[in-house]
Amino acid sequence: MTARLSAPILTITGVTAVHGRGARARAVLAPTSLDVRPGESVAVVGRSGAGKSTLADITLGLRTPSEGRVLVGGTEWCTPSAGPPRGERRLVQGVPQDPSAAFVPRWTLGRSIDQAVRRLTGERDVGSRVRRAAELARLDLQLLDRRPSEVSGGQAQRAAIVRAVAPGPVVLVADEPTSALDADTARAVSAALLSITQELGIALLLVTHDPTVAEHCTRTLTITAP
Numbered sequence: 504m505t506a507r508l509s510a511p512i513l514t515i516t517g518v519t520a521v522h523g524r525g526a527r528a529r530a531v532l533a534p535t536s537l538d539v540r541p542g543e544s545v546a547v548v549g550r551s552g553a554g555k556s557t558l559a560d561i562t563l564g565l566r567t568p569s570e571g572r573v574l575v576g577g578t579e580w581c582t583p584s585a586g587p588p589r590g591e592r593r594l595v596q597g598v599p600q601d602p603s604a605a606f607v608p609r610w611t612l613g614r615s616i617d618q619a620v621r622r623l624t625g626e627r628d629v630g631s632r633v634r635r636a637a638e639l640a641r642l643d644l645q646l647l648d649r650r651p652s653e654v655s656g657g658q659a660q661r662a663a664i665v666r667a668v669a670p671g672p673v674v675l676v677a678d679e680p681t682s683a684l685d686a687d688t689a690r691a692v693s694a695a696l697l698s699i700t701q702e703l704g705i706a707l708l709l710v711t712h713d714p715t716v717a718e719h720c721t722r723t724l725t726i727t728a729p
């Protein structure tokens with residue numbers, strides 16, 4: 504079955520966002536709708552301040568929309584009155600712009616990843632999840648014994664991908680994950696995200712300013728400021 508024929512794994516319907524209240528309220532995300540099917544990657548593009556990160560945060564369940572709703576796997580994920588269902592956060596995972604945001608500076612990468620994956624899955628032994636995710640992200644397992652300051656930017660970003668993939672999400676949200684990397688490393692890291700998305704049959708929202716990265720996604724969603 505092709506991706507086009509299967510049911511959407513992520514559905515965003517009429518989502519908007521407003522910052523501030525009362526007289527200071529300001530629309531920061533125009534009504535946005537999107538269906539993403541298993542294996543599909545959507546490049547989210549648009550001018551600075553258009554609302555791309557706001558959409559990423561809503562999809563991650565970090566903030567609720569002002570209107571509309573988000574479904575994950577056909578089940579309500581967030582609405583103006585409710586965030587993600589308890590115990591389901593592993594279903595949508597993020598890859599941040601700055602990978603150091605994903606790790607405790609004085610811990611090894613492996614310790615941060617294990618702890619996050621245990622918390623999200625409720626499992627005690629997460630070794631096989633982490634090894635499989637490292638294989639998918641093409642991260643040498645030995646690097647997991649290092650601290651974030653002891654690896655390159657590209658290696659840290661691959662470790663952040665391991666952290667995001669190991670819990671078993673059905674949606675990945677990557678907000679400018681390659682903007683701090685040189686061109687070759689950026690290409691390799693975005694290629695890893697795209698191949699993982701296809702191989703696992705999950706959905707990817709990839710916020711990017713890089714037209715080359717956007718070109719390699721299944722499609723593009725252009726966000727325009729409200």
Ligand SMILES: Nc1ncnc2c1ncn2[C@@H]1O[C@H](COP(=O)(O)OP(=O)(O)OP(=O)(O)O)[C@@H](O)[C@H]1O
Pocket residue numbers: 522523531549550551552553554555556557558
């Ligand atoms: N905490 C906040 N309080 C008030 N306004 C905010 C806040 N965070 C973001 N905004 C505003 O919301 C709008 C959308 O911001 P957002 O970060 O989603 O844009 P973006 O498209 O991701 O921009 P960029 O490409 O520069 O990262 C902007 O006008 C921004 O100034």
